[in-house]
Amino acid sequence: MAHSVPIARTSLTEEEITSVLGPLRSGWLVQGPQVKSFEEKWCAFTGAPHALAVTSCTTGMHLAVAALDLGPGDEVIVPALTWISTANVIEHQGATPVFCDIDLETFNIDVARIEGLITERTVGIMPVHLFGLAADMNPIMAIAKKHGLWVIEDAACGFGATYGGQHVGHFGNAGAFSFHPRKAITTGEGGMVTTADAELATKVQQLRDHGAVMSDLQRHLGPKPYLLADHIHAGYNQRMTDMQGALGNMQMDRAPAIIDERRGIAAEFEAAFADMAWLRTPKAPDGYGHGYQSYPCLFRPEAAADPAQVAAVNAARNDWMEALQAAGVSTRPATHAVHMLSFYAEKYDLKPEDFPNARAANDCSISLPLFHGMTDADKAHVIDTVRATAPV
Structure with a gap:
């Protein structure tokens, strides 16, 4: 299997x-x-x-x-x-x-x-x-x-x-x-x-x-x-x-060990994807300690930052997510832009473009698997599959 x-x-x-x-x-x-x-x-x-x-x-x-x-x-x-x-x-x-x-x-x-x-x-x-x-x-x-x-x-x-x-x-x-x-x-x-x-x-x-x-x-x-x-x-x-x-x-x-493990997995991913400019990986600025609850990336970050290109980036991201799923790597959008959800959009008459960065994150982000207990085989499969299915 x-x-x-x-x-x-x-x-x-x-x-x-x-x-x-x-x-x-x-x-x-x-x-x-x-x-x-x-x-x-x-x-x-x-x-x-x-x-x-x-x-x-x-x-x-x-x-x-x-x-x-x-x-x-x-x-x-x-x-x-x-x-x-x-x-x-x-x-x-x-x-x-x-x-x-x-x-x-x-x-x-x-x-x-x-x-x-x-x-x-x-x-x-x-x-x-x-x-x-x-x-x-x-x-x-x-x-x-x-x-x-x-x-x-x-x-x-x-x-x-x-x-x-x-x-x-x-x-x-x-x-x-x-x-x-x-x-x-x-x-x-x-x-x-x-x-x-x-x-x-x-x-x-x-x-x-x-x-x-x-x-x-x-x-x-x-x-x-x-x-x-x-x-x-x-x-x-x-x-x-x-x-x-x-x-x-x-x-x-086990709290300190769990955090150390998650940071270690993130460091492995960062090294593996460092040459992929089309995928912005999460980083901790100076003075911050990242807990890596998840591993949210921004797909095609330069294009995603341009409101005129978000729709095209979103379509390409969705195609890539489908390819990753077919290859055995589950992904998700990082999270949602709340102003784009029906309840808030309708109650407060909000449009996606009202908050362009949140919209870009909603439509162009992708979270890769990262969790406590990942095996070496799990990590290798994620890394190899991301690189093998790279859409650019």
């Missing part, structure tokens, strides 16, 4: 797989001691003073903006290229996402365009650390401070991403991470909220648990476990289970 490499593949140790049996045997299945240990290890790894495990990165961002009282009439600036949930959590609060174009070199928000989007209704900025590369946080935080705005970091892809030597997730008021199976650490579905703000952490903790002043575990371990907690918010049920916590807890013991 011909070799085939998926876009991503979950790689778990036997110890990690059996870890979920602990909560099942103990009878404590909901948010409990395993989640608490996972949170503690996440703090130790990222340097975040507070970490709160939740059901997904999306619910983590939702909890953060809800804790900051985002509501109708408010505006929040978000990059036009990101997963749809970045904008969705703003919509869910009745507020308005204001899209900002991206830097086509990094796929991250174009900081130079942010300030021009601020109005009297702007309350926050949600930069995204896309694909494992940190957004340029120093100028973003300077803009936020100047205009009195909060900052929530969408760090869904941010595991292992550093900026100036600091792990992402607590530059702003809060950050949110994803543990979806395409991420380096996975709990199936799941997420983590991080913050340096103790009051915000307390409110997020309460909101994730129906608005209760203490969790079931805190009550159970307290002097009067038979009394129910007070509820001071109309909160949500966005708690991680202890089975998920056990899985994440065990994987955190």
Whole structure:
């Protein structure tokens, strides 16, 4: 059978797989001691003073903006290229996402365009650390401070991403991470909220648990476990289970090795594709540490940057993706331009050309397989197939 490499593949140790049996045997299945240990290890790894495990990165961002009282009439600036949930959590609060174009070199928000989007209704900025590369946080935080705005970091892809030597997730008021199976650490579905703000952490903790002043575990371990907690918010049920916590807890013991492996794979690809000017590979600028959640490239970058040529580049990219798939290498567009998706395009009367760099990334990017546990044969097949099917 011909070799085939998926876009991503979950790689778990036997110890990690059996870890979920602990909560099942103990009878404590909901948010409990395993989640608490996972949170503690996440703090130790990222340097975040507070970490709160939740059901997904999306619910983590939702909890953060809800804790900051985002509501109708408010505006929040978000990059036009990101997963749809970045904008969705703003919509869910009745507020308005204001899209900002991206830097086509990094796929991250174009900081130079942010300030021009601020109005009297702007309350926050949600930069995204896309694909494992940190957004340029120093100028973003300077803009936020100047205009009195909060900052929530969408760090869904941010595991292992550093900026100036600091792990992402607590530059702003809060950050949110994803543990979806395409991420380096996975709990199936799941997420983590991080913050340096103790009051915000307390409110997020309460909101994730129906608005209760203490969790079931805190009550159970307290002097009067038979009394129910007070509820001071109309909160949500966005708690991680202890089975998920056990899985994440065990994987955190391998966190540095997982990041090192992903960076090593990226370095092999970079060396293998260095002579292919028609394929711009991801790089970490000075002062950045890339986590390589994925390996997003820009196909025919010079042509992609010209709006008049995007359609032709898109057609050629799609043909190449088909050829790669037929040869056993799965690919994907890096992600989508949210302003081109039907809901946002129709609600806000947006056109693809309104954010030309996001459009170019949407139509001309291609992510190659990169995941923890790639074998030498997997890597060789990707490299050989990319070169053998080169469309230029």
